[in-house]
Structure formats: C-alpha cells, structure tokens
Amino acid sequence: MATAVQPIALVTGATSGIGEVTALELAQQGYHVVLLARSAEKAARTRQQTQDAVGLGHRVDVLLCDLADISQIQRAAAEFNQRYPQLDLLVNNAGLLFGKPRQVSVDGLEMTLVTNHLGPFLLTALLLDKLLLSPAARIINVASMAYKMAQPRLNDLGQERSYSPLQQYGNTKLYNIMFTQELARQLRERNITNVVTNSLHPGVIASNFGTNAKGWLAKATSLLRPFMISPQKGAETTLYLATAPEVGQVSGGFYIKKKAEAVKHPFNTPANAQQLWQESERLVKRNFFLD
Template sequence: MTAWTADHIPDQRGRVAVVTGANSGLGLVTATELARHGARVVLAVRDTAAGREAARRIGGETEVRELDLASLASVRAFAAKLVADHPRIDLLVNNAGAVLLGPRRTSADGFELHLATNLLGHFALTGLLLESLAAARQARVVSLSSLTHRTARLDFADLMYERNYRGSAAYGRSKLAATVFGVELDRRLRAAGSPVVSVLAHPGLTRTNLTPRAWAHRGRAGRAVAWLGLLTTQSVQQGALPQLHAATAPGVRGGQFFGPARLWETWGPVAEARLGRGAADPATGKRLWAAAEELTGVSYPGR
C-alpha cells in the first residue's frame, strides 16, 4: 500500500482552517499544506510578527490572528473576532504546545504553563468555536497528542503540579490531558449527534524548534542533548503527516488516532496509533472535562 503523503490531501478550496501555533514547526508545515491545497488558513499565533513572516512564506489565502493560549482573555478575544468574521469553520487543528523543562512557570491566569497551553487554552478555544464548526458540513477538530501520554498519570488532587514539580513530567501530564480531551470530545459529540468529528494525532519523534528551546536552561549538557535529538529524529515535514491525515483524509472517523507506523511509533509512514489506557477511560474523561470547565469558565453548547 502506498504511504500517505501531503500530495494525497484532497482539494481544500472553500474551507476555512484554523491552526494554532502555525508560525513554526509542525504548525507551519500543516498550515502550508492546507493553504497549498486551497484552504483559507487562519494562523493563530502568539507572535504576530513571526506569523506575518510565516504567511508570506506560505502564500495562498492566509490571515494572521493573535492568540495566546496561556491567557483565557486572549482565547476569548480571538474566538469572538474569528466567529464574527467566519461563522463557518471547517477545521480546527489544536497544534500549539509548550515544552518547558526548567523551573515551574504559570500562565496569566495562574495555571501551570504546560496545562494552560496544551489543554486549557485549546479546551476553551474549541468550546467557543464549536457552533461555527457545527455550521460546517464536515468539520473536524484535531488534537495533538504525544508518545509521552502513555507513561503519564493525571493527579486530580494536584492538577497544577504544585508539589515535587518536574518539567518533563508536567509536559507528559499535559499531553495526556490533551489526549483525554480529544477522546472525551469525540464521546460528547457523538452523544449529541453533532456533525463535528474529533480526531487525534501524534508526530512520533520529530525535529522541531521546541527541542533545543526546551533544553536551553541546562547549559552545555542541555544543548548536547538537544542536538543529539535533532540527529536522531524525523523531519518536521514527516512529523506533520499524522495531523494532516487526521485533518483531511477521507473516511476518518471520530475518535481515531494517527501517528508514525515504525519503531514503536517514533517515525515512518502514517498509521493508526495506539491510545494509552489512561487516555481511553471514560471516567477520567468525565472528570477532566468537569475540571476544565470549572477552570476555564467555558461550557460547551448543547449541554
């Protein structure tokens, strides 16, 4: 069977796609390919100058909008303006992520920064855009997971990781939370009879700008680890294929999870991925959803 590539993406003309963190890494590749196939792509970025440079490189129909996922005020402002301009949204790719292996940091709202960016910002954004997504004919929400979600554990007594903080563990927890969100969103959309489809993807081990940035605080040793990672991982173009497949391939079903096929899903062509046991538990999904609603103040329509 021929490996799926970006050339297999169907015609996206007439579709509006929102990609968070679209000015670099996986988000930039995703936005580029969607625009190349005709979509109007909204680059939702924290740094609008970098976003404008990315839009210049991408070409096609693109627009740059400011979005800081670590600020709920920014998420609400972004969503309100976007919905006013685009009452129908066909695709939301929750791509942006934080990888911070230094000391514990918090968001503008006082949340642990990994959880704020990788879960709560996207939870709020998706909920605020859900009516516009439901107005589209075949809308999809793609949540970006990570291999780290399989070994992580959520601690509902300490969601903000205030005790015994470790950056790598906080990142893993946040990606597990993002994965649980994508799975639980699928359950709720199905139960509500919504036309919106929630799917998930992970990039395996991929070279992005986040790797050297995450290890920068470790000095020379950290830089050595980062550059070793750059030499042993797949390209960002290859790493973006699972989320592009989830976003565009015909026949994708709600709740499916895509990633690389080879070497414990670290690299290779796109295939269905293995969901960690902790991510698939309905009780965990229900509990995390309730916590996210309380923390963000966002309740999804149709409840």
C-alpha cells in the first residue's frame, strides 16, 4: 500500500516567536516543514529542537534566506523549486520593526518595506508554480492591527521623505493586507481555485520583536513585554488559517482571534491595491504572474 505524501509547509521567520511555534505545531500535525531563516546557527538549533519534538518520522528542513536581499530570495526560491515537488502551505510570518536612522538594504530599498512586504511579495511570486501544483494550497500573510497607523504614499513607499519607524511599520502591515486582498482577486480573475490566501493580526506578542529598532523603541517594547501575549497564543490564528477545513475555500480575508474582520482604512481601496501591486512589481523587478 502506498504511503501518504506529507504536505509541505514553508514558514518564514521560523526561528523565534510565533514563527517557531507555528513550524513546530505544523510538524506535529504531519507537515513536512521547511524553516526559512536568516541565521544558519538559529535555524540549525530550531530544526534540531523541532525534529526532537516530532520524531524521525517527520521531515524538518532549513532554507537560508534574508528577506531583505532580493538575490537571496531568488536563490532560496530556486533551491526550493529544485528540491520539492510542490508547496501546500506558505506562511509569510517574518516581520521586523526598524528604528532611526532610516536604513536601506543591499538593493537600496528601505529595510522595513523590503523585509515586511517586498520580500514576502517576491518570495510568494517565485514559489507560485509550486503552490499551483498543490491540490489545495494556502498562503498566509501575518499582518497586524498596526495597519491603523498607516499613512502610505504610493509615490514614496520607502519613506524617503519624513521617515517614521512606527508609521512605516504600520504601512507595511497594511500592505500585507492589501497584497492578500489583491492576490485573492487576481487568483479568482484567473480561475485559480486551488490556492487561497488570507491575512491576520496575531496579537501583540512577547518575542524578540522590536529589538532591531534600538533606542527608545526597543526600550518601549521591552517595557510592554509583560502585557503581551505568548507566542503560543499568538500563533493560534495562523494555525487556524493554515489547517481549519472551514477556511480552505475562503480567500482575501483578514482575521483576528480566528474571526474575519473588516479592514477599515481610507487607503484600502481596490484602485490603491492595484497600484501598490504594480509598484511592488517594479521595485522587485518581477511580474508576479508571468502570463
């Protein structure tokens, strides 16, 4: 009798916080989990801990990639596409808050923008063919209620003018939501029914979030940590969207505590979502759909 094929899940930001919890839980539920991480040392440690927890009957692999580096995303996606037959679940979980002064990546892109939005946008595009090969694929984008702080400018996504760390973080979380909505629309437009995508607010998590910010932002997040929820609690909505049968046919939603919520922001219009999509394609130098 043929053995069942393990579904494959790729989780970004999988070495700490809700990403680590998500990866472990998925492995325990029978997924072949690929941990996408920047640090080889942290990834090796997380992989070993996860493997020890689930036993040798479950596969846990590592894919090294810094989502702020376009060439690394291209290399990691090419490696994934070569190694694996399909992708059943993509969890775009990685996200960071950078402080002042404004920082740019090796590609000249503002760090919050590329890490939180452009990197996941490009990674998803490059893995799309493998998602299409799954009988029922899910793309989950971890956003945040911080989207309410957003004040985006389509002609200045990188905030070259009047840079604000918290506002830019809020901007990127709104972009996560709008990317999800527009991706869902474009999948429907192309009659692609085997791939769905949803976004979520995980809660305010007690993790390493904010440590990149330095200065007063890092101190503020440290002081607030006792009032934050655990990574285990924070991962609940991600895992719900990843595995619950009732959301397997739902696409384009934004969820809080496992419930769909309306996204109330004046920038969140279909026209702006399409412009954001086009500007994102321009910045990463890649059309999302190659057709």
